[in-house]
Amino acid sequence: MNCTGRFAPSPTGPLHFGSLMAALASFLDSRSQSGRWLLRIEDLDPPREVPGASDNIIRTLAHYGLEWDDQVLFQSDRLSIYRKNLDALISQGLAYPCSCTRSEMKRRDALALYDGHCRTHTPRPGTQCAVRALYPAEDVQFHDRIQGNRLYPGQDGRGDFVIFRRDQLFAYQLAVVVDDAYQRVDQVVRGFDLIDETPRQIVLQKHLGLVTPSYAHIPVATNAEGQKLSKQTYAPALSDSDQDRSRNLYFALEILGQNPPAALREEAAQTILEWGVSNWHIEAVPRQPGVRPKEWS
Structure with a gap:
């Protein structure tokens, strides 16, 4: 079965081992089905972006043999498309302006959760606003190819x-939905840390009349404190040496439950990838939120 998958990092720093796990899982899932695999750079948040990070990400993926199809898509080139979809949602009454600040929400709710205030109280003209999408009162559910059935209660206002x-700046939720549809992505494989964003994306897909892809969320790699490996937790950048590439790919296959043979660890990166494509079994990926990698011997 042919399919289209994608890897969509933000250029906030170099790729680390957790990034590699997500990229590798998506790559193997697509390639094992003779499908397309795309690379998208989610550069919508200039204050958080690191100069040169996009080029570094592209170079690192190429060095690891994770070759993508078609041109790299940069979200910063598609602002007019996001604006068109945003305007359509507002005009259809499926989104509305919200002037609530964090301090205002804190006054109304001890946890600073949104209470649906601007759904029924239109902000004053000239007020700088965010835009919120309506979240339905009915439950949202989907089947995750790794984590199983997921059900999220309807929220009506509080969930907007x-x-x-x-x-x-355009928010991640709108851009990712619009771009997945544009690129005809039908199988999303990504980290467990994004699983609770999925119901919002499904809601937006329904609002915009878009097809919902299948979703699969792999466990994220964590550090000794149980924190997700990330730039914020000072995860080290991936090394590009031949030895480290082979070691990192082999180790990622182990964590993803693919049970690679020990001898494969000494092979070149391309050989490891070829084995991974031929032996990928998504049902073997651990069904849990996170995994603390063991130390290499």
């Missing part, structure tokens, strides 16, 4: 979520 920020 931001798709355009007060600082006038």
Whole structure:
């Protein structure tokens, strides 16, 4: 069965081992089905972006043999498309402006959760606003190819979520839905840390009349404190040496439950990838939120 998958990192720093796990799982899942695999750079948040990070990500993926199809898509080139979809949602009454600040939400709710205030109280003209999409009162559910059935209760107002920020930047939720549809992505494989974003994306897909892809969320790699490996937790950048590439790919296959033979660890990166494509079994991926990698011997 042919399919289309993708890897969509943000250029906030170099790729680390957790990034490699997500990229590898998506790559193997697509290639094992003779499908397309795409690379998208989610560069929608300039204050958080690191100069040169996009080039570094592209170079690192190429060095690891994770070759993508078609041109790299940069979200910063598609702002007019996001604006068109945002305007359509507002005009259809499926999204609305929200002027609530964190301090205002804190006054109304001890946890600073959104209470649906602007759904029924239109902000004053001239107020700088975010835009929130309506979240339905009925439950949202989907089947995750790794984690199983997921059910999220309807929220009606309190669950309305931001798709355009007060600082006038497009939010992740809107861009990812629009781009997955544009690139005809039908199988999303990504980290467990994004699983609770999925119901919002399904809601937006329904609002915009888009097809919902299948979803699969792999466990994220964690450090000794149980924190997800990330730039914020000072995860080291991936090494490009031949030895480290082979070691990292082999280790990622182990964590993803693919049970690679010990002899494969000494092979070149391309050989390891070829084995991974031929032996990929998504049902073998651990069904849990996170995995603390053991130390290499």
